[in-house]
Each structure stands twice: as C-alpha cells, then as structure tokens.
Amino acid sequence: MKRGLKKGDIVLFLLFMILLALWFYMRSENVDSDDLRADIIQDGKVIRSLKLKPGMPPQEFTVERDGGWNRIRAEGGRIAVVDANCPDKYCVRRGWLKGAGSSAVCAPHRLEIRISGKSRVDAVTY
Amino acid sequence: MSYINGETPKSKLRSAIVAALLAAVIFWAAKAYISGLEPISSERESYRLGTVVRLTVWGEDKTALDHALDDSMAEITRLESLFSVNIADSDISKINANSGQFVEVSPETKEVLALAVKNAAMTHGAFDPTIGPVVKLWGIGTKNARVPSDSEINAARALVDYRKVSIHDKSGRTYVAVGKGQSLDLGGIAKGWIADRIAALLKERGVKSAIVDLGGNIYALGESPRGREWKLGLRHPQKPRGEYFAAVDVADTSVVTSGAYERYFEKDGVRYHHILDPSTGRPAQSDLISVSVISKKSADADALCTALFVMGLDRSAAFLKRHLDIQAALVKGGNNAVFITPDLKGCFKLTDGTMALEVLK
Numbered sequence: 187m188k189r190g191l192k193k194g195d196i197v198l199f200l201l202f203m204i205l206l207a208l209w210f211y212m213r214s215e216n217v218d219s220d221d222l223r224a225d226i227i228q229d230g231k232v233i234r235s236l237k238l239k240p241g242m243p244p245q246e247f248t249v250e251r252d253g254g255w256n257r258i259r260a261e262g263g264r265i266a267v268v269d270a271n272c273p274d275k276y277c278v279r280r281g282w283l284k285g286a287g288s289s290a291v292c293a294p295h296r297l298e299i300r301i302s303g304k305s306r307v308d309a310v311t312y
Numbered sequence: 313m314s315y316i317n318g319e320t321p322k323s324k325l326r327s328a329i330v331a332a333l334l335a336a337v338i339f340w341a342a343k344a345y346i347s348g349l350e351p352i353s354s355e356r357e358s359y360r361l362g363t364v365v366r367l368t369v370w371g372e373d374k375t376a377l378d379h380a381l382d383d384s385m386a387e388i389t390r391l392e393s394l395f396s397v398n399i400a401d402s403d404i405s406k407i408n409a410n411s412g413q414f415v416e417v418s419p420e421t422k423e424v425l426a427l428a429v430k431n432a433a434m435t436h437g438a439f440d441p442t443i444g445p446v447v448k449l450w451g452i453g454t455k456n457a458r459v460p461s462d463s464e465i466n467a468a469r470a471l472v473d474y475r476k477v478s479i480h481d482k483s484g485r486t487y488v489a490v491g492k493g494q495s496l497d498l499g500g501i502a503k504g505w506i507a508d509r510i511a512a513l514l515k516e517r518g519v520k521s522a523i524v525d526l527g528g529n530i531y532a533l534g535e536s537p538r539g540r541e542w543k544l545g546l547r548h549p550q551k552p553r554g555e556y557f558a559a560v561d562v563a564d565t566s567v568v569t570s571g572a573y574e575r576y577f578e579k580d581g582v583r584y585h586h587i588l589d590p591s592t593g594r595p596a597q598s599d600l601i602s603v604s605v606i607s608k609k610s611a612d613a614d615a616l617c618t619a620l621f622v623m624g625l626d627r628s629a630a631f632l633k634r635h636l637d638i639q640a641a642l643v644k645g646g647n648n649a650v651f652i653t654p655d656l657k658g659c660f661k662l663t664d665g666t667m668a669l670e671v672l673k
Contacts (some may be wrong), residue, residue, distance in 0.1 A: 193332075196331045199335055200335060205334040206339065229359060248483045264363040280552065282428070284572055285555065287545075288552075288553060291364055298359075306559075307543045307544060308536055308543050309532070309545070310528075310544070310547055310553075310554055311528050311546055311556075312574065312603060
C-alpha cells in the first residue's frame with residue numbers, strides 16, 4: 187500500500203513536470219503568433235510601429251522627410267500608403283498590405299512599411 | 313510482503329530526492345531545448361543599392377552579431393560606390409564616361425565584370441552587362457520613363473555587345489575598357505555578387521545562420537536556427553509582394569526571382585516592364601511571367617534569372633537541359649503552368665493550388 191502510493195507520487199510528480207515543460211514549450215511557440223505588427227521604416231530605422239488587429243479603430247498619419255511625404259492609413263488589420271508626393275507613386279499603387287511579410291516601398295522617400303508576424307516561410311523573393 | 317533491506321523512511325526520503333532531481337533535469341532539459349530553438353538574432357535594414365536591404369543573423373553572441381552586421385552594411389556601401397551607375401565617381405561610371413579608353417578599376421569591379429561577361433557568353437547575350445544605353449533610354453523605374461522612337465531604340469541596341477568589354481591586367485593593376493559609346497549597367501548581377509560577398513563575410517565572422525536579403529535577392533546562409541533547412545517563398549507573380557506561389561527548402565543557397573511585375577510604367581494601355589531584351593532593345597516579350605533561379609552562387613542566380621526570362625520557356629528549357637547544374641522554376645503566362653528542373657523535385661513545394669506543376673525533362 188505504502189509502496190504503491192510512493193510510486194504513484196513519483197509518476198504524478200513526473201507527469202506534472204512534463205506538463206510544465208510542455209506548457210513552457212507551447213508558450214515559447216506562441217510568443218508572436220497572435221497579432222501582426224506593421225513597422226514604418228525610414229532610412230533603415232523603425233520610426234513607428236503599430237499592431238494590426240481586425241477590429242482596430244482606423245488611424246491615419248503622415249510621414250515626412252526632406253519635403254517628401256507619405257500619408258499612411260491603418261484600419262481593420264490592414265495598412266496602406268493612401269497618398270504621397272513621390273513621382274512614381276508605387277507605394278500608393280501597392281495598395282493594402284495584410285499578411286506577415288508583406289511590404290510596400292517608397293524608394294524616393296526611403297520609406298518602407300513592413301508587416302511582421304508569424305509566417306510559414308523564412309523569407310520571400312521579389 | 314516483507315520489507316527488503318532499504319525500504320525505510322530514510323530510503324523514502326532518498327527516493328523523493330531522486331524524483332525531485334529527475335524532475336529538475338527534465339525541466340532544465342526542456343528549457344534548454346526551448347532556448348536552443350531560439351538563438352539570439354540581430355537584424356539590420358537599410359535603403360541601399362536602390363532597394364531595401366535586410367540582413368538577419370543568428371548566433372550566440374549579440375555583440376559579435378552586431379559587429380558582423382555593421383561591417384556588412386559598410387561593405388555594401390563600399391561596393392555600391394564601386395558599381396553604381398548613379399554614383400558619378402564609381403568604377404562603372406568612370407568606365408562609361410571614358411568609353412573607348414582603358415580605366416583603372418578595383419579588383420572587385422574586375423571580378424564582377426568578368427563574371428558578368430562569362431554569364432553573357434553562356435547565355436549568348438540574353439543577359440548582357442553592356443545594356444546601359446537601352447536602360448538609360450527607357451528610364452523605367454525613374455521619373456524619365458518613356459517610350460522611345462524606333463530609331464532611338466535601334467541606335468541604343470546597336471551599342472549592346474558584351475564581347476567589346478576588355479579586361480586587362482598589367483603589373484598587378486587592372487584596366488577595363490568598353491567600346492566607344494557603350495555603357496555598362498550591372499543591375500542584373502551586382503546585387504547577387506554583393507549577396508555572395510556578404511554571405512562570405514558573415515561566415516568568416518562565425519555566423520552560422522543568416523538571411524541576406526538585397527531587395528528580394530536572397531542568400532540563405534547555413535541552416536535555419538530551428539535546425540532545419542531554410543524555407544524560402546518564391547514571390548507570386550500575380551499577388552502583392554510578400555505572397556508566394558511555391559516554397560523551396562535550401563541551405564547555403566541563393567534564390568533570385570525575376571518578374572515583369574516589379575518595375576514598369578504604362579502608356580496608352582501598354583505595360584512596359586524593366587526586363588529589357590538586349591537583342592530588341594525593348595522590354596522582353598516573354599511567354600514567362602516569373603523566373604526563379606536557385607544556385608549556390610547568388611551572382612549566377614541573379615544574371616541567369618534575367619537571361620531565362622528574356623529567353624522565354626522553350627529556349628530556357630533547352631538551356632537548362634545543357635546546364636544541369638542550374639536549378640530553376642519558371643511560370644508561364646496565361647495558364648500559370650509551373651516548370652521546374654528535375655533536381656528541384658525533392659525540395660520544391662507548390663503552395664498555390666490553382667497552378668499546375670510540370671518537371672522539365
């Protein structure tokens with residue numbers, strides 16, 4: 187009787203520890219899988235960072251650099267350059283960015299918007 | 313049920329201690345395993361080479377990683393100042409400004425040029441580093457983009473010929489000349505060559521895993537920090553940047569994709585894209601919409617990507633049959649059929665279910 191209980195104790199204890207280890211593992215796997223983050227990068231520096239959530243309130247702001255400006259809008263889990271005074275307007279034509287890894291570049295203003303979050307690939311060519 | 317020797321309260325205590333130790337070992341092993349999954353990483357992103365350059369490295373020592381990144385960025389800036397046609401005193405600008413005469417150049421310029429000429433010869437000029445006059449004429453990707461007249465196009469096209477590039481070594485110095493009126497544009501190879509160079513530099517610094525991304529021209533160094541091969545997405549030709557139609561599992565390999573979607577302008581309903589055909593002096597009329605080349609050397613991947621796009625499907629298939637060391641994935645316009653080289657079968661995975669896959673013979 188006493189012996190059995192002792193064995194059971196050990197088994198329970200080990201099980202508990204294995205569960206704890208598993209929980210730790212899960213937690214580390216899920217660190218950044220919840221939300222997408224949009225980084226606004228100018229001259230290689232992140233000048234603004236915002237979380238993209240499906241139910242987020244819309245926000246609009248302008249990024250300026252040496253007389254060049256880009257109007258950026260984020261709403262409902264997506265983000266886009268909605269207007270700019272660059273000559274080619276590639277950044278505006280790029281449209282809405284949604285998934286992790288998506289990015290829009292405004293070369294004349296050295297600006298990039300990039301969405302990060304969990305992606306199934308390590309990098310994408312373009 | 314006799315108590316054998318040792319079944320005393322003292323041994324009970326010992327068992328409890330053993331159990332606790334065992335649990336602790338499992339706990340720490342699990343923790344070590346988890347932290348082993350996620351080594352320290354560091355990242356730099358900057359606007360260089362006319363595009364976005366992003367370097368991500370993984371390792372054990374944050375300071376060493378940061379130093380390696382600083383030096384890599386400095387090296388990219390240095391090489392750009394040698395190769396760029398937009399920098400007035402670069403080696404390439406000096407060669408172009410003095411066409412018809414020999415100009416002394418750095419060893420790096422010589423190396424990239426020699427490789428460019430080699431790739432041009434191999435592709436019979438489908439890739440040509442002397443495309444400069446045609447690039448300048450169209451100005452695609454700049455605010456001067458326009459559709460030139462036929463006579464302008466013919467005049468520019470006549471100047472394109474890689475066989476007129478002379479590389480001359482004399483007492484430890486190197487001199488390069490192009491034909492009168494010719495001009496070099498290394499846009500189709502410089503990024504790849506620089507990616508190779510940065511990968512070598514990072515490796516030298518003991519970096520085991522890195523993604524060198526020079527405007528979508530990717531070199532995946534070593535293996536992924538997760539202990540498997542890197543999974544690289546091939547950009548989807550009809551979807552926005554960041555989306556892919558297939559993924560390849562690779563290690564110590566470069567992947568470069570060329571497509572007509574990246575830089576273009578529209579005039580009277582016609583789209584003029586940036587991949588110029590040296591033989592016509594116009595945007596390539598290719599039946600392909602996307603070409604990816606997978607190669608140990610990013611410079612070759614870069615140059616061949618452009619060349620295969622210009623060649624179109626049939627010529628590319630024939631070329632790849634002759635060069636079995638080159639791995640490629642081609643997407644045909646219209647029906648979106650995907651063609652891959654036989655050796656790619658094991659590591660290539662189509663992720664867009666609407667596309668059909670065919671293995672080249």
